Ligand SMILES: Nc1ncnc2c1ncn2[C@@H]1O[C@H](COP(=O)(O)OP(=O)(O)OP(=O)(O)O)[C@@H](O)[C@H]1O
């Protein structure tokens with residue numbers, strides 16, 4: 001059995017009288033790539049906004065898998081041993097995790113718990129450099145305070161160097177290294193998309209939410225993006241949940257797909273199952289193709 | 292493996308270090324005017340204007356932290372200066388009744404300035420906490436109201452002279468004291484800006500939602516930035532009180548804040564260097580205009596009083612906005628104000 005990373009439990013959300021999400025349920029397994037599709041206005045982005053704390057659901061709860069804090073000290077040792085002894089320790093390992101109710105948490109708290117996201121309409125910091133875009137996402141892990149910053153002491157300098165090194169490493173991975181000191185607003189669209197994903201990863205997430213990552217990309221870029229998503233999942237040990245209109249993309253990359261329409265979950269399953277589901281064809285593919 | 296590319300400050304000779312250059316520059320500036328005054332070669336009136344302009348550097352840079360760097364819109368900055376001024380002047384003049392000389396009284400004066408800053412910061416915190424939680428322009432409305440309320444409150448407190456103000460404040464704010472405080476204020480603000488805290492503030496200005504969603508506790512940092520800004524406004528007010536030796540509630544009204552706001556926006560939103568240049572430049576321009584307008588008043592049949600200065604500044608502001616949208620300096624800094632480590636990352640002017 002796989003561990004569940006994110007559990008969405010009977011979530012309903014209203015905007016005034018509009019029911020944007022209706023009784024949404026999901027148990028997202030660790031390491032998976034799942035997709036969320038549906039016509040415009042189906043409520044997909046709203047699901048992301050609910051997970052990340054931008055909105056608090058009208059009804060229902062959202063849980064995220066967490067490691068118990070008080071055992072953290074022995075964690076590293078255990079993990080090393082665990083790898084050596086392999087399966088023997090597995091039961092103990094299970095106990096270290098629990099599902100934390102994150103329903104009412106503020107967005108920045110949820111980020112620090114390990115959920116990062118990108119946005120449907122790019123939201124980078126335009127007048128800051130590429131480096132600063134990344135460093136801001138590392139901000140909550142910085143260990144110095146106001147006093148250290150004012151004094152520019154050793155602690156400050158060490159932390160700053162660490163943060164910068166890490167940021168540059170990330171930029172190299174995403175082939176944005178040559179842009180380190182450029183203002184973000186000067187970057188071409190494709191690079192901005194990459195920067196946004198890199199910035200999300202700078203928060204060290206366990207779960208990455210991608211809202212229409214392939215929007216505005218040509219077929220070649222889309223293919224590259226697919227490869228990249230598969231690669232970052234492995235490289236950063238991620239679970240990924242993504243929204244995408246691009247059917248080839250979703251079908252090609254997701255192991256499991258949820259389909260929404262008017263806030264309702266109308267179908268879910270493997271790409272095969274979903275694409276053969278008559279309701280999906282009618283509600284989504286049909287309308288999209290023939291409307 | 293390649294050697295580390297980062298600039299280690301150990302390798303830079305001392306005289307090339309920017310902080311050192313900044314310090315030396317400040318000392319030279321101080322030494323020149325100090326000597327000139329000592330030997331009676333400096334017009335005391337203009338010396339006074341220099342002092343005032345340096346205090347405005349503190350007021351302007353600290354307002355820029357709030358309005359420029361973190362993208363909030365406070366229009367009650369002089370209200371905080373009033374808190375600082377009244378706190379320190381009440382202590383030195385009314386409570387302790389200090390003479391204007393001696394080491395003991397001087398230390399108490401320094402203490403009173405710090406306490407003035409802390410009092411202003413505390414009030415700033417109280418105002419910022421509920422207000423900055425909300426997005427939008429609530430801060431403008433609340434700080435505007437605060438600026439007026441603080442005046443009314445001071446007006447009604449007999450202990451601090453009510454509308455008559457506090458006269459006879461000992462003149463502790465010497466040129467030397469003001470230079471030191473200005474230098475330290477600018478350095479502290481600079482250090483905050485070029486840190487993770489400063490970057491958090493900038494990200495809030497750029498896109499508050501995105502900032503929150505990459506892990507920045509936006510409310511906390513908005514309140515922090517606002518509180519720090521209020522602290523330095525309080526320091527500025529306290530120094531001003533002990534320079535002009537007389538304070539009353541009217542000095543800290545809305546127009547006074549507008550004056551500082553104009554300095555921030557003409558100098559450049561998000562540029563400490565711009566604030567420094569504008570604070571000094573506009574203080575001098577203002578004095579020049581006052582003298583000029585007085586002359587004009589005498590030679591022309593109609594009345595052209597000093598109140599016309601505000602009109603001229605407004606025109607100046609509009610002109611700046613039209614021709615240099617982001618103020619004189621934009622968000623560029625003098626190189627000497629940028630820490631070496633941030634060289635490539637920061638924008639600098641000539
Ligand atoms: N803040 C809001 N206030 C009011 N209504 C909203 C708000 N955000 C979204 N909605 C409405 O909720 C519904 C779902 O919107 P959502 O953005 O989740 O759709 P979506 O599935 O992401 O669509 P798209 O494919 O166009 O991105 C829409 O009808 C939208 O108009």
Ligand SMILES: [Mg+2]
Pocket residue numbers: 044045046120
């Ligand atoms: Mg959407």
